[in-house]
Amino acid sequence: MIRPARIFLVPLVLGLCGEVAVAAQPAKPATKKTVTKRPANKPPGGIKRELFAGRVVMLGDALKRRGVKSTDEFSNQVVLETPVGELIPIVPDWRGRAFYQDKRLRNRPVELVGYRRHGIPYLQVLMVFTIDRADKRQKKTVRQYFDYWCDICSIPMYEIKRCECCQGPIRMRFQPRDLPSYIRTDAKLKAKPAASPNRDASP
Numbered sequence: 001m002i003r004p005a006r007i008f009l010v011p012l013v014l015g016l017c018g019e020v021a022v023a024a025q026p027a028k029p030a031t032k033k034t035v036t037k038r039p040a041n042k043p044p045g046g047i048k049r050e051l052f053a054g055r056v057v058m059l060g061d062a063l064k065r066r067g068v069k070s071t072d073e074f075s076n077q078v079v080l081e082t083p084v085g086e087l088i089p090i091v092p093d094w095r096g097r098a099f100y101q102d103k104r105l106r107n108r109p110v111e112l113v114g115y116r117r118h119g120i121p122y123l124q125v126l127m128v129f130t131i132d133r134a135d136k137r138q139k140k141t142v143r144q145y146f147d148y149w150c151d152i153c154s155i156p157m158y159e160i161k162r163c164e165c166c167q168g169p170i171r172m173r174f175q176p177r178d179l180p181s182y183i184r185t186d187a188k189l190k191a192k193p194a195a196s197p198n199r200d201a202s203p
């Protein structure tokens with residue numbers, strides 16, 4: 001099987017910006033994959049990365065739906081609401097912060113690869129996948145890896161801001177992509193119904 005997502009990781013432009021300094025070292029064969037640089041994509045030793053599915057919503061709204069009154073101090077907090085109704089608060093770090101900044105990422109089905117440290121309820125997100133219908137008339141869904149992208153500099157970013165390099169606007173980028181292998185292996189063990197229990201009725 002060809003894995004199309006990988007193709008997108010090959011830098012298209014040898015130009016201006018940070019990552020290119022790496023790519024522009026002794027000319028490598030074009031087939032060599034360049035790994036997109038991400039800060040801290042691994043949890044501290046011994047902590048397992050897991051898949052968390054649901055929708056990211058504002059904590060205040062989620063509490064209100066449950067009849068819990070809360071005051072303004074919660075007004076910026078976002079949480080992942082899982083299919084069974086659990087609320088998992090998200091750490092506003094290099095990856096989770098986008099859910100605080102960008103409402104387009106909220107109130108839609110997502111799958112988040114991330115982890116929780118022992119004793120801490122907060123989710124630290126490492127990868128964001130959106131789950132959308134492939135076709136409005138069908139129930140079939142497509143999983144896409146999400147980040148922000150500068151078309152000029154061809155660099156990914158993980159929060160919404162001006163491009164780190166050219167200071168121009170960046171856009172949302174969605175790439176059809178499988179879950180990482182360390183998640184897929186575990187997901188298989190847990191069996192399929194857990195994948196998207198409320199939507200996917202396909203065989």
Ligand SMILES: [Zn+2]
Pocket residue numbers: 150151152153154163164165166167168
């Ligand atoms: Zn740029």
